Amino acid sequence: MPAATDDNTYGVQPPGLDFKDSNTIPLPPPKHFQPSLRYPSSRKTIYDRNLSRPSSTTSLASFAYIFNTIITYHHAKSGSVSEIETRLNRAGYPIGIKMLDLLLYRQSGKAVRPIRLLELLQFIHGALWRGLFGRAADALEQSTSKKNEYMIVDNEPVVNTYISIPREMSQLNCAAFVAGIIEGVCDAAAFGTEGVTAHWAEGDEMWPGKTIFLLKFQEKVIERDEAIKASVG
Amino acid sequence: MVVFALLIINKAGGLVYNRTFAPGLQKLDSNDYLILAGTFHGIHAISRTISPAPRAPHPPGTRPPPTTGIETMDAGRFRLTCFQTPTGVKFLLFTSPEQPNAEAIIRRCYEMYGEMVMKNPFYSLEMPVRVEKFDRVLGGYLVRPG
Amino acid sequence: MATATTSKASRMGEEIWKTRVDKISAEVLTLTYGTLVAQLCRDLTLPNTASQTDYLAVNAELDRMGYAIGLRLIEDFLAKSQNTGHCSNFREVAEVISKVGFKMFLNVVPEVRGWQGPPAGEEGAGGPVAFSLVLEENPLAEFVELPDDGRAQDELWYSNVLCGVLRGALEMVQMQVEARFTSDVLRGHESTEMRVTLVRYLQDELPADDD
Numbered sequence: 001m002p003a004a005t006d007d008n009t010y011g012v013q014p015p016g017l018d019f020k021d022s023n024t025i026p027l028p029p030p031k032h033f034q035p036s037l038r039y040p041s042s043r044k045t046i047y048d049r050n051l052s053r054p055s056s057t058t059s060l061a062s063f064a065y066i067f068n069t070i071i072t073y074h075h076a077k078s079g080s081v082s083e084i085e086t087r088l089n090r091a092g093y094p095i096g097i098k099m100l101d102l103l104l105y106r107q108s109g110k111a112v113r114p115i116r117l118l119e120l121l122q123f124i125h126g127a128l129w130r131g132l133f134g135r136a137a138d139a140l141e142q143s144t145s146k147k148n149e150y151m152i153v154d155n156e157p158v159v160n161t162y163i164s165i166p167r168e169m170s171q172l173n174c175a176a177f178v179a180g181i182i183e184g185v186c187d188a189a190a191f192g193t194e195g196v197t198a199h200w201a202e203g204d205e206m207w208p209g210k211t212i213f214l215l216k217f218q219e220k221v222i223e224r225d226e227a228i229k230a231s232v233g
Numbered sequence: 234m235v236v237f238a239l240l241i242i243n244k245a246g247g248l249v250y251n252r253t254f255a256p257g258l259q260k261l262d263s264n265d266y267l268i269l270a271g272t273f274h275g276i277h278a279i280s281r282t283i284s285p286a287p288r289a290p291h292p293p294g295t296r297p298p299p300t301t302g303i304e305t306m307d308a309g310r311f312r313l314t315c316f317q318t319p320t321g322v323k324f325l326l327f328t329s330p331e332q333p334n335a336e337a338i339i340r341r342c343y344e345m346y347g348e349m350v351m352k353n354p355f356y357s358l359e360m361p362v363r364v365e366k367f368d369r370v371l372g373g374y375l376v377r378p379g
Numbered sequence: 380m381a382t383a384t385t386s387k388a389s390r391m392g393e394e395i396w397k398t399r400v401d402k403i404s405a406e407v408l409t410l411t412y413g414t415l416v417a418q419l420c421r422d423l424t425l426p427n428t429a430s431q432t433d434y435l436a437v438n439a440e441l442d443r444m445g446y447a448i449g450l451r452l453i454e455d456f457l458a459k460s461q462n463t464g465h466c467s468n469f470r471e472v473a474e475v476i477s478k479v480g481f482k483m484f485l486n487v488v489p490e491v492r493g494w495q496g497p498p499a500g501e502e503g504a505g506g507p508v509a510f511s512l513v514l515e516e517n518p519l520a521e522f523v524e525l526p527d528d529g530r531a532q533d534e535l536w537y538s539n540v541l542c543g544v545l546r547g548a549l550e551m552v553q554m555q556v557e558a559r560f561t562s563d564v565l566r567g568h569e570s571t572e573m574r575v576t577l578v579r580y581l582q583d584e585l586p587a588d589d590d
Contacts, residue, residue, distance in 0.1 A: 037527050038567025046522045055409070058518050060401035061352065061455060062484045063408045065448045066540075068354035070415050073444075075354075091418065095410045102406075132407055158403065162352035164365040174354075294497075296467050296554070296580050319457055319465075320551045340461055347455035358450060 052106055054131070064162050071163075071174055081172045085197070089180035096184020103127050113189055117217070117225040120191050124182055125152055132181070133158040148194075148217045152182070155207040157198075173198045175211045182213055192218040236375050237311060237327040239342060240266065243359050244321035246274035250362040254375040273325065277302040277315065305335075314339055322346075338375075345370050388474045391463055392482030399459050400483060409521045416441070416537060420526070432526075434534035441536070445543020453548040456480060469577050470494070472554065473510045476545065476575075481512075489514045493574070509576040511561065517571055525565050532567060536560040545575060553581040 039045050074087035103123075104111040114120035125140045143149035157175040165172050175198040183196040194216040201210040237258055241250035248270035261269075280302035289298040299319060306313040307330060314326045314335040324346075326339045349367035350356050356364055416437070423436040460479050466472045473491045482488050489512040496508035519538045525531040536542075542558040549556050555578040562568035 035527055036529060037524065038532060040564045040567055040569045042569050043564060046524055049522070051522070055405045055518070055521055056486060057402040058405040058408050058486050059484050060403045061452070062518075063403050063411060064352045065452060065544075066408065066412050066415060068352065069444045069448060069540075070411070070418075071354040072447075073415075073418070091414050094414060094417070098410065132404065134404065161401070162349060162366070164349070164353050164355065164367070166355050166363070169355075296465075296469070296472075297582075298467065299465055318454065320453060322454070340458070343454075343461075344458040347458035351451040351454045 051102070054106070060158070060161060063159075067159060067174075067177070068163075070177070081169050084172060085176035085179075088174060088176040089183065089196070092177040092180025093184040093187075096181040096186075097188045098184075099128060099131060099181065100185045100188040103131050114191075116228060117191065117221065120186065120189055121150055121152070121215075123189075124185060128182070128185060129154075132178075146216075148219060148222045150215045150217070152213040152215065153201065154178075154211050154213070155204075156209045157211050160209055160211070171200075173200055173211055175213070179213050182215065186215065186217075191221050193221075194218055234332045235329040235377065236332065236338065237329070239327075239371070239375070240270055240323075240325040241346070241362065242270050242274055242323040242325065245359065246271060247359070249360065252368075252371065254372075255377050270325075273303075273315075274323070277317070277323065316340065316343065318343060341374065342371065345374070384471050384474045385478065388463070388478035389488075391460060392479040392488065395459050395479065395483050396486060405486070405518045405521065408518055409523075412519045412540070413523065415444075420535075432528075432531070432535075434531060438534075438536050438539045441539035442543040442546070445540035445545075446547035447543070448540070449544040449547020449549070450551055452484070452544060453551040456483065456548065457552075459483065469496070469508050469510070472549075473512075473575070477512060480548075485518050487514065487516045487518060489573075492572075496577075507576055509574060512573045512575065514571040514573070517564075520563075520565055520571075523565060532565070536563060537565050538563070538571070542573060545573075550581070555579050555581055 070091055071084075071088065074084055074091070078084040078087060100113075104113060107127075114123045121140055125137045129135060129137045137152050138155045139151075139153035141151045141153065143151065154175070157178060159175055159178055160173075163174055165174075179196040179198040183193055186193050186196065196213060196215050199212045199214060201207075201212045204210045235255045237255055238251065238253045240248060243249045248267055251266045251270075281300045289300070291297050301317065303315055305315070310330070312328050312330045312332065312335065314328065316324045316326075316336065316339045318324070324339050324342055326335055326342070328335050328338075345367060346362075349370055350362055350364050353364050353366070356362065419437045419440050420432040420434075423433045423440060425431045425433045456479075460475075460483070463475060463479060466475055473494075477489050477491050491510050492513050493509075493511035495510070496506060517538060519541070523537060525535060525537065536559075539560060542560065545558040546556055557576045557578060559574055560572070561574045562570055562572045564571050
């Protein structure tokens, strides 16, 4: 396709479609964006800095204080345990979107986005967990009854290190924040979900904080995966 | 050598935590603990202010030096070690009289408090400490099997 | 300058960081703090607008949140730095905040600069007592750029939570201070600096019945 000139960038006619009969009005071209941010003269802008290696370490305590602040903020605005979890999920979601790009950018060799469902799940279980928490997750499982449901298990989520849930809210699992991160990764990788949620795996004496992240993929994602599988044999 | 019990008293003198760690101890009811905490808090405050000992030098404008009150109290059947944090929280450890390193033990308890109580988003400051992970780590450190 | 305090505090901070601090990738902190600030920027809007952030309200909220953190963080700080000893003047306080506190919690050591006030130990001589912390690195703001809306760079103090943390933590050890940012590379300034001013030493709290 020839490069679009300034005049027909907007309202450009896709091949095979005749606009003459329709009632569309071409959008006006947007004003040219003029950045107005100031930068210190002595420093590089964020675009000049090295993004390839992960930054240094900091204290888990500082993360905990900020995470607690987020929990307290949403707790105060919520009427139920499920609302707190939904809000924590939404707080984590944008982190997932960024982490996908960041981790792919840092992959050695060519950055390849996960195409198959299993690749995505292994990416979350391995690369994402290592990028966030310095270790892989503890297990990856498929639901025996529903083929669109998968589970990622963490015996002791780092984000819950210092958190004790009061008895009256015992269902609450603040790792819903991590579930939101996972959901962000799935969406950004074009594996739409019907939600990712965090649940206590009750009854494990050894790991009282064991958490199951339940990933429910949309049917069309499963269908697509099966179609790819069929086509590559 | 036995660690009998730990009490935590908040800035205002309220008992916010008490727990025993050894088998075969006398059972005190919660009222006894409240009396113990309240009375000790008062005596501790007096020990910080009323005494013939000369005051620590404190030039005007400098930061006042900390005044520690009672640090240990010995009795025939037990020793009470008191550690007051610079923020005004008191940790009281009841041990057998021959228990060594009581101060190190109490400081370790303070560390656990800083970790598991203060970093728990559901704990309200100055309120009774009902924090599962604090109970767990403290138990792992001090409980003797019965 | 209190060089003995400085080097002792440096050693202390290094040792605590190495041996007693649980760690996490700094990126996780950066991203998590980022979602908090972004959330506030969405939630706190100017009256009669749906999407114009009230940046001054965001600054105030971050400071308030930091204060609540400071009230708690101080116990972890004191418990882990139990051999630091008592600071008898504000210069020592400055050194310990920078070399032990910032090191322990953020793994950075801001430079103490811009000392104002009488010589150490004569802080009663009058006049303000203050210092600046210069953050060469700021883990809260790595790879952060403020919204290009013509206002954020003039109004938002992105890392304002730190001011509240210092205010809350020091209040718990009987020091009333004012803390505020005076510059931030995110605003296009050449450095990121906080100014900490001693308001007064609070009297050691005594039980009410002693009055």
